[in-house]
Amino acid sequence: MRVLVIDDDEQMRILLRQVMEWAGYEVTEAGDGREGMHKQRKQPADLVITDLIMPEQEGLETITSLKKEFPHIKIIAISGGGRIGPEAYLPAAQELGADRVFSKPFDVRELAGAVKELLENG
């Protein structure tokens, strides 16, 4: 099973990679939505963890594109809140097709649990 991690923060990507690898998944990293789409087309992942506020392509747009091209993909959206407030984008992400949403700071064990659940039940 492969997980694609899209986040513009390198440390966040490193953390998510470690957590996912410890949980037994292969990991692809991308620094923004455009790169994420590119890598997904080359090497499709089963689940995507994406930040919502990033330069270049915003997370909400990425979620829409992912769902369009890969209807069965599982998506977890993470938001730290930009100018609009920590929770404002999360309902939008869910409406657009994110299976689970987390707001920072979150507990990595919960995240790992959610990934496991989504991949095993899907």
Added chain:
Amino acid sequence: MAEIKALVVDNSPVIRKILCYVLEGEGCEVEAAEDGLAALDCIARRRPDIIFTDLIMPKIDGEKLGYIIRNTPELQGIFLVVLSGVALEDNDATLGIGADVCIAKGTTITMQTHVKAALERYRRNQRGANGSIEGLEGLYPREVTKELLISKKHREVILARMAEGVVELNHQGRIVMANSAALTLFNLPEAHVLGAALAQLLPEAGRECVNQWLAQVAGAADFTPLVFGYDDPILLGDRQVTFNLAPVPEDDTFFIIGILQDVSRRKMLEQRQRQLEKELQRIRKLDAMSLMASGISHDFNNLLTIVSGNLEMARYISRDGGVNQLLNESAKALDLTVQLIRQFTTFSDNYLPQKSHVQLRSLIDAVLAHELAPTGIGCQVTGGEEELAITLDPDLIRQVFVNLTQNAVDAMGATGRIEVILDRVDGAEEAARTGQPVPSGELVRITFHDSGPGLAPALAEQVFDPYFSTKQKGAQKGMGLGLTIVHSIVKKHGGLVWIESPAGGGCTVYLYFPLQNSVVTDPRFAARAGSGRRVLVMDDEEMMRLINRKMFEHYGCMVSVASTGEEAVELYSAQMAAGKPFDLTLLDLRVHSGMGGLDASRRIAELHPEAAMIAVSGDSGSEVIQRFAEYNFVSALAKPFSIDAVEDIVSRFL
């Protein structure tokens, strides 16, 4: 037959003498007084059976004396004879005072006849003058008298209409004249005020001052006025009244003119203005915090996720008990940090309340039950059982009551009591009553009282300030943000909170939240620029519609969406028909199918020439975007646009 007790009141010594002579001749026991005030003293000493009074006298005149007699139950029965020197010129006044006999002053002989006749009428108990004036024969009206009477009446009208209270006191400080404003301030009928010593109508502090001053004026002929000014007014009932008492020398004595002014309202308005300033200052402080909170929360949340994630990983990997112990401690501290940042983010202006219908009463009941369970503190909640039309963010409001309860518990220690009352109030009335900048409109008021030791008044002003705490500071003990958070949350809901520590002990927090459809009028307290405005967004991409909706809702706008030009035109015309056109319409110029933004804008302009429309396009170089004004748009936006762009639009057009 017992002697008839008669009282003669006239300022002319000659007339007094004549009347006394006539009445004594008739076997009466006669007393004489030179004016109404002296007459009142005679009456108080010994109630006469019959009074002969002149009309025009200094101090209290015959008209007022008659009024007092007829309006004082124990004096009402006195037989009243009026001797008027102006009977021809002013028979209204002569007849109007409720006399039993009216006699025009004329020659001594005719007066003597009529006085005897009046006495006879008294003996036969024939009461009521019935509009007749005796002794008019042989009298002619005098023009000068008429004119003097007119000017006297004129002055009386002016006095009666004055907003300031005006009183005249005699040299003993007794009231001989009070205009209607003065009577209102004393809140007493004229019959009680006239003849009374002014000092007796004042509260103790004022009484002392007035008496000492009167002694000084009389004893040392020192005519310095006595002033109770704006800063030390006298309390009459619940009114704060300024007094200016000026002695005026007259012959070898003096009288006093007093001006009274009710300054309660001005004081109250000033107090409200001060409270408003304080509240604005507090909001400014919080705004600065809010700005910082917005910036910090994003960065901190990111960093905290990484720190806590790595800690978790380390704990997972490490098998060393000692290392794990250290990591556990770090994790605990990190949890507290996370909680603190969470609290801090509620200050952020961008942290919007997620409002929904809240049953306030059950929410408060639940918080109290939970927070008070481990303590010995009792509570009582009253009111709010009925359904209130109010929408609040339940999580934030819960936080408000958790913070209030925790503060109360900390203040009370082991035992005590919390009382909460929910009711509805009118904002304007509440503002007038409390002097606090309570928003106007219909409000829910929550009175949260604890029986703790209370706060010093000076502290009550400061408790909402950030990092103010009466407790020992520290991450676990509380950071002094509890009430600041309460303030911030209440403000986010368009409400107000203030605190009072009554003399009886304890501490009371008052919270107000506007009911739905209730209008907040003070723009300084209005939620934000776009609040309540209606926006139509047309975009064929679902995501763009969603994002636009979120962004405008962030500014309190009500958003409708359309995916094609046709739909937008239809929505607009429906709203026009309802008389509520949109305040702003965003139109995407290029749509995949159906009518585009440009055509839609023309159709909408036909429906509503004043429509404010903004052209939106992914192509910033487009002709319409570049020269939007020529195409009837108020502005243009190139996609993707940021929240800053939306903020700019809201502030410019909404």
